[in-house]
Amino acid sequence: MHGRAKVATDIVPLPRTTLTASAFEQLISYVVNGAWKAGDRIPPERELCQKLGIARTSLREALKAMELIGMLDSRVGDGTFVCPRSEFLSRPLLWAFTGTDHAELRDIMEAREFLEQDLAGLAAERATESELESIGAALKKMRKGLAAGESTLEADMEFHLAIAKAAHNEVLHNAVQLLRNLMRKWLVLKLMIPLVPAKVLKQHEAIYRAIRARDREAARTAMWAHLEDTAHLISRVVETRQTAVNGKGR
Numbered sequence: 001m002h003g004r005a006k007v008a009t010d011i012v013p014l015p016r017t018t019l020t021a022s023a024f025e026q027l028i029s030y031v032v033n034g035a036w037k038a039g040d041r042i043p044p045e046r047e048l049c050q051k052l053g054i055a056r057t058s059l060r061e062a063l064k065a066m067e068l069i070g071m072l073d074s075r076v077g078d079g080t081f082v083c084p085r086s087e088f089l090s091r092p093l094l095w096a097f098t099g100t101d102h103a104e105l106r107d108i109m110e111a112r113e114f115l116e117q118d119l120a121g122l123a124a125e126r127a128t129e130s131e132l133e134s135i136g137a138a139l140k141k142m143r144k145g146l147a148a149g150e151s152t153l154e155a156d157m158e159f160h161l162a163i164a165k166a167a168h169n170e171v172l173h174n175a176v177q178l179l180r181n182l183m184r185k186w187l188v189l190k191l192m193i194p195l196v197p198a199k200v201l202k203q204h205e206a207i208y209r210a211i212r213a214r215d216r217e218a219a220r221t222a223m224w225a226h227l228e229d230t231a232h233l234i235s236r237v238v239e240t241r242q243t244a245v246n247g248k249g250r
Contacts, residue, residue, distance in 0.1 A: 023052060023054050023059060023061075023062040024062040024065050024066065026052065028071065031082055037082060041078075041081050042072070042080050044079075067080075070083055085174065105183075105186065109230070109234065112176070112227060115172065115175060115176055115179065116160065116163070116176060117224045118167075118220070119167040119169075119172055119223075120167075120210070120211060120219040120222070121217070121219055122169060122172075123163045123164075123167045123219065124210060124211045124218075124219040125214065126167060127166035127211060131162065131165060132211070132212055134162040134165070135159060135162040135208055135211065139155075139159055139204055141155040141158065142155035142156060142204065146197050153187060153191055156187065156191070157184075159208075161177060163207070163211065164177070166211070183234075186238070190230065190233045190234050196233060206225075206226075207219060207222040207226060209222075
């Protein structure tokens with residue numbers, strides 16, 4: 001699949017006086033302006049150095065910076081690819097939420113509750129038949145994983161993102177994807193709590209039924225109840241882990 005990826009082009013030389021910072025700005029402009037699109041494989045380092053007129057050391061520093069902020073994804077033996085725009089802020093923002101103060105995490109969960117409640121309502125109104133099938137397929141995948149005793153995280157993520165897509169609002173879709181990337185670690189821990197995956201499945205089924213029935217208010221209510229419960233569970237996980245850390249520190 002990666003071998004068929006479109007190779008990004010349209011590179012112009014940089015003035016000889018530029019260093020890593022200018023290379024960084026120039027490379028970012030290719031992504032922001034759309035010359036390099038999500039999924040594109042960027043040109044080889046040698047080609048970039050020649051066309052930009054910079055040393056390989058400066059280029060590598062600029063590329064590493066772009067990878068750190070989530071613009072590029074380097075895959076060993078396969079090349080370096082442009083990431084989806086929804087990932088551009090997720091990595092630096094994630095660093096901001098890795099401290100011991102979890103007020104930021106509560107803010108993320110609250111933002112997610114309001115956002116996904118509205119997305120569920122919009123999906124009930126706007127979802128096409130194929131989009132309803134995608135939501136149902138994610139639910140089926142989650143049910144199958146639960147029965148097999150496997151992790152249901154990916155199916156859980158697919159379910160919510162399918163609803164976001166069915167809302168037909170690209171800005172809200174990208175926003176919910178960003179918030180879910182930030183919360184991924186905590187969602188993993190939540191789904192490890194005994195009996196929680198089965199409970200989450202039932203909540204997802206209620207959301208799906210409401211969206212399928214085109215019942216906007218029922219979809220909003222079901223989503224809100226699910227996310228309120230999730231926020232409560234994650235808060236418990238955070239408190240338990242913090243207590244354990246404090247205990248070890250004594």
